[in-house]
Amino acid sequence: MSILFSSISYADIKVVSAKDLLINQMSAKPHTIIDVRTPEEFANGHLKGALNIPYDQIAAQSFLLAKLKDKTLVVYCRSGRRANIFERALLEQGFKLLHLEGDMLGWQGQGLPVVK
Structure with missing residues (x-):
């Protein structure tokens, strides 16, 4: 299955799959997750542990x-x-930086949990 939700133009930014992110979050050195959506979108559901820093802030x-x-x-x-x-x-x-493959649409499309 191919997921084509976003295109990262910078070769220096690697993509991390939801599965690999979930594994990382259980490790001794979890990555810091940044949700760059609006505070309203964040409040309606985000990845557990994510910090909300809107892209324009x-x-x-x-x-x-x-x-x-x-x-x-x-x-x-x-x-x-x-x-x-x-x-x-x-x-x-x-x-x-790492970019979450598929972003929130991809995460939800896989039926993965969000918190409010």
């Missing part, structure tokens, strides 16, 4: 992001467009 959240600079961030939005904008900005600042 990078400057406003620079203090929090600075604390996350040494971590690997897994970024997602609804379908990939906003995550791509966020990733481009953070990649330029030297962050270690």
